[in-house]
Amino acid sequence: MDLGLVGRANAGKTALFALVTGADAEIAPYPFTTREPARAMADVPDPRLQAIADAQDIPRRVPAQVQLVDIAGLAAGAGQGEGLGGAALGQLRQADALLHVVRAFANAEVPHPEERVDPVADAEAVDLELAIADREQVERRLDKVRKGARAGEKGAVAELPALERIAEALDAGRPARLVGDDDALAIALDMGLLTAKPVLYIANTDDQLEPPEGLAAHAAAQGAQALALPVGTELELAGMDPEEAAEFAREMELGETRGADAVVAGAYRLLDLVTFFTGSGPPEARAWPITRGTAAAQAAGKIHSDLERGFIRAEVVGWEDLVAAGSWSRAREAATLRMEGKDYIVQEGDVIQVRFNV
Ligand SMILES: Nc1nc2c(ncn2[C@@H]2O[C@H](COP(=O)(O)OP(=O)(O)O)[C@@H](O)[C@H]2O)c(=O)[nH]1
Ligand SMILES: [Mg+2]
Known part of the structure; x- marks a missing residue:
């Protein structure tokens, strides 16, 4: 699952990337220090995984991961200080969600491109740029699909009204994610439209833990959410030894959990995935992201293709019931563990052991 970073030059994209992934990245107050898109993985913090492992003394815990993509800045548009541009935006079409x-x-x-700090104006400027790029892409597609529809091509005839609705939304200043009907949204996502992707706004603050006034409202109007993260301070904390960092975080009243975790957890929620777990005993407990509505056999295939091919049944228990029971065998005794067949739709928080035969 890819999360693409967007934002104006010097907003702190690369700093956030470094913070969240722990990757070395060049963070500098000059625009366009990032040339190639940088990619690195981040663990998705999940207290349920820790609880499952703790309850059963499982030493190895393997969290779900997301990939962050920090796109290359572009020379074009640099004068305007946008820090984004056509080709750079193209690198984001593959992303599953945007930060x-x-x-x-x-x-x-x-330096700020306009020598002022105005979070809402900056967010609007970037959103406008994304919308313009989307609108151009929709126009190119419309040209093609209109021709196809005139020639009586079935697919084109079916697609045309949905495309027109997307164009209407964009022309009215609405992001494609708010187009309002499922067909059109599916097409928008399929085209990789940037304003169709789920987005999380992250206010890079001095020390404030709430997004500035107006930004939350802007996010809501875009069908999105906003949170605040003092990226600079968090990077400093990440560089300290843990005790020193904890002391400093207390003094700064930055809260117990580190903010980078909140960003990754929030972004992961955006993707609207279902998480199931394996971990019926040592040596390993693991979190597995799947798309909503995935059946047990396909979910088993995520673990290993043999498990899908030779799927017999799944033993399933909700993570809370497993934690309460303390072990797989006691969950069975308590009858909270149940047998499910290959068509069972895996639910959020299920812990699964697959019985298979190949
Ligand atoms: N004071 C402060 N400076 C920051 C913060 N985040 C980033 N910076 C600085 O802003 C500059 C640009 O950051 P960078 O992450 O490269 O921005 P990008 O262009 O969006 O990738 C660097 O000098 C960072 O050290 C922050 O939270 N507080
Ligand atoms: Mg950068």
């Missing part, structure tokens, strides 16, 4: 980093920190040493 939109918005500058809300003051630091005068870090």
